[in-house]
Amino acid sequence: MNAKIKNGIIGNTSGFSLIEVLMSMVVLAIGLLGISLMQAHFADGNASSRQMIRATDVAMDHIEDLTNISSLAHEDLSTGFHTKTITTYPIDYEVDWTVTDDGDGTLSISITVRWEENDQDHSLNFSWVKRA
Numbered sequence: 001m002n003a004k005i006k007n008g009i010i011g012n013t014s015g016f017s018l019i020e021v022l023m024s025m026v027v028l029a030i031g032l033l034g035i036s037l038m039q040a041h042f043a044d045g046n047a048s049s050r051q052m053i054r055a056t057d058v059a060m061d062h063i064e065d066l067t068n069i070s071s072l073a074h075e076d077l078s079t080g081f082h083t084k085t086i087t088t089y090p091i092d093y094e095v096d097w098t099v100t101d102d103g104d105g106t107l108s109i110s111i112t113v114r115w116e117e118n119d120q121d122h123s124l125n126f127s128w129v130k131r132a
Contacts, residue, residue: 048117051091055113055124058086058093062111066097067130077107077130091115106131 016024069077076082079101086093093115100108110127 051115051117051122052124054089055093055115055122058089058095059111059113059124059126062095062097063109063126063128066109072107072130077109079107091117102129 066076071077077099079099081096081098083094083096086095093113095111095113097109097111100110102108107130108127109130110125112123112125114121114123116122
């Protein structure tokens with residue numbers, strides 16, 4: 001028999017009481033809830049990062065296409081505002097670019113990539129100079 005006298009009370013001192021087990025379960029449940037909420041937050045951040053990377057890829061592809069055009073007389077390099085929509089991804093990206101003739105044989109080009117995610121508008125901007 002494991003009965004011991006402690007503080008004048010005779011009882012079994014081995015094992016855990018029901019209250020200790022319940023309190024441990026509550027602490028564990030709160031910890032697991034916190035971890036699951038963090039994981040949901042990280043998943044949203046991961047999806048947002050993926051869209052930002054795709055938008056950067058779209059912009060860099062378009063910059064490369066414009067850079068590889070040999071003639072400054074090409075319609076995509078005409079002075080003014082241009083736009084097109086990229087639909088190859090799960091969401092659409094709108095690419096806008098503005099061409100400004102610097103007058104010294106170079107063109108200043110500014111590209112903006114726009115997309116909508118979770119009912120919020122997002123955009124990235126890039127600028128560079130194209131030489132003849």
